[in-house]
Amino acid sequence: MSAPRWERAVAAATLVALAALLVWNVDHYPWRKGYDATAAAHYIDTLGGERRLPRAADTDVWHNPPLWFAVAGAVYRGGKAAGLSDPGLPVQLLSAAFVGEAGGECQA
Numbered sequence: 084m085s086a087p088r089w090e091r092a093v094a095a096a097t098l099v100a101l102a103a104l105l106v107w108n109v110d111h112y113p114w115r116k117g118y119d120a121t122a123a124a125h126y127i128d129t130l131g132g133e134r135r136l137p138r139a140a141d142t143d144v145w146h147n148p149p150l151w152f153a154v155a156g157a158v159y160r161g162g163k164a165a166g167l168s169d170p171g172l173p174v175q176l177l178s179a180a181f182v183g184e185a186g187g188e189c190q191a
Contacts, residue, residue: 098183102180102183103179105175105179106179109179113169114171114172115171123144123152126142126145126147127152127155130152130153131156131160136149155178158174159171159173162174
């Protein structure tokens with residue numbers, strides 16, 4: 084059973100607003116100061132560098148599924164290879180784009 088149209092509109096508007104906030108954060112808050120930035124960086128390093136899933140001893144976010152971290156790691160390494168002064172910025176923008184896309188899917 085499908086949700087009523089107004090519920091989908093509210094969900095979509097909320098996700099689009101969140102995506103806009105995430106884009107705004109790119110310019111105003113360094114990603115490295117995020118509450119779990121260090122843990123996420125350790126997850127990405129373990130996944131990409133050691134080619135294994137992290138354990139509880141490696142990072143506090145070890146229990147999260149690896150797909151986002153694999154994608155984020157590839158984008159981060161791409162930004163680094165491109166010579167960006169902060170290769171984490173494209174990862175932040177990608178995160179915002181995923182959330183915005185989810186908002187668009189709520190309308191479908």
